[in-house]
Amino acid sequence: GWDTNEMLTGIEPVLRLAEAGNLDLGRASDLATDSLSAMGKSVDELQGYLDIVAKTSTVANTDIDQLMQAFLEVGQTADTLGIDTVDLAANLSTLADAGKKGGEAGHSLQTILSRLSAPTAAISTALDELGVQVFDSDGKFRGLTTVLQDFDRAMSGLSEEQQLYYSTIIAGKNHLTNFQTLVKNVGTKTAQYTEQIKDSDNALFEMAKTMKDNVQGQLERLKSAIEELGLSFGETILPYVSRFVEY
Numbered sequence: 730g731w732d733t734n735e736m737l738t739g740i741e742p743v744l745r746l747a748e749a750g751n752l753d754l755g756r757a758s759d760l761a762t763d764s765l766s767a768m769g770k771s772v773d774e775l776q777g778y779l780d781i782v783a784k785t786s787t788v789a790n791t792d793i794d795q796l797m798q799a800f801l802e803v804g805q806t807a808d809t810l811g812i813d814t815v816d817l818a819a820n821l822s823t824l825a826d827a828g829k830k831g832g833e834a835g836h837s838l839q840t841i842l843s844r845l846s847a848p849t850a851a852i853s854t855a856l857d858e859l860g861v862q863v864f865d866s867d868g869k870f871r872g873l874t875t876v877l878q879d880f881d882r883a884m885s886g887l888s889e890e891q892q893l894y895y896s897t898i899i900a901g902k903n904h905l906t907n908f909q910t911l912v913k914n915v916g917t918k919t920a921q922y923t924e925q926i927k928d929s930d931n932a933l934f935e936m937a938k939t940m941k942d943n944v945q946g947q948l949e950r951l952k953s954a955i956e957e958l959g960l961s962f963g964e965t966i967l968p969y970v971s972r973f974v975e976y
Contacts, residue, residue, distance in 0.1 A: 730762065735772040742776050748937035749783050750793030760797040767804030768814065776933070781814050783936045784929035789822030789922060795831040796821065802835025806842045810870040815929075819922035820873060820911055826918065827910045837907045841900050846870065855898045859883040874923070877915040884912065 731739060739761070747757035761775065770778055782800075786793045799821050807817050817838075824834040844852060845863045856863065861879045865871055880899075884892045892909075900908035911919070 730766075731772065739772050739775050742779050742933065745933050745937040746779055746782075746793065748940050749933055750786075751940060752794060756794070760794065760801075764797045764800040764804060767801050767808070769804070769808030777929075778814060780929040780932045781818055781926060782933070784926050784932035785818045785822055785922075787932070787936060788925045789825050791822065791825035791830050795825070798831040799835030799838075802832050803839040803842070804835075806839045806846075807873075810842060810846060810873075812842075812870070812873050815923060815927045816873050818926050819919050820877075822922040822926075823911060823914045823919045824907055827907070829907055829910075834907070837904045838911075840904050841908055841911075842873075844899065844901065845876065851898050855895050859895060874915060874919065877911050877919075880912045881915050 743758050743761050744754070746752065746761055747754050750757065752760070761779065765772070765775055765778060768778070782793055782796055785791070785796055789796075791799075796818070800817070803817065803821075820838065821834055824830070824838065829837060848856065848863075859880065861876065861883055863871060863876055870876075884895065887895070893905075896909050896912075897905050
């Protein structure tokens with residue numbers, strides 16, 4: 730769905746993504762274009778976005794394919810709420826450490842965000858009782874990590890039964906565990922991931938370079954060189970072959 734200029738801008742990062750993630754080019758292209766669109770980003774932002782993806786995959790218990798599937802699921806809601814990509818990646822990393830990865834993690838986080846941004850009467854009552862505000866006075870989402878920190882503070886003095894009660898109302902039974910994981914780790918593990926991921930400049934290129942700097946990468950280069958050599962010989966002897974065939 731890209732025009733010529735967008736393809737010229739995006740082809741280099743997509744090629745590096747295929748190398749870094751050990752993906753075929755078609756898969757890398759689909760993940761890049763689809764998740765970028767879901768996140769509401771332009772092609773000009775592709776390099777920075779993929780740098781964050783690459784850096785996250787090196788520090789968290791997830792890979793590039795799984796992380797971008799998660800972004801694909803939660804991206805549109807995150808874009809609507811104005812959630813920072815680093816903030817989103819850090820929380821998805823925390824879920825990945827708990828065994829929730831890929832589309833499953835993205836769908837779960839998307840559901841939690843949707844329930845918070847369009848609360849039922851029961852959820853609104855629970856938020857009031859906990860003293861947690863999801864939006865500020867101007868109607869702007871206060872930030873994923875900020876809201877989770879408020880939940881952490883609000884629930885720290887509650888009994889386990891009360892924590893379970895409020896968590897079930899807010900996240901629903903199917904996403905209860907993931908919500909608790911995010912709240913529990915917001916000030917520790919998620920904060921550490923945020924610090925690691927935000928310094929991601931050039932991470933995609935470095936990861937691609939590392940992935941190619943092995944035996945398989947050297948063999949691919951050798952194969953490419955042999956193919957080029959074969960083409961060169963072919964062009965050189967083609968006139969003689971043509972004459973022989975005619976003869």
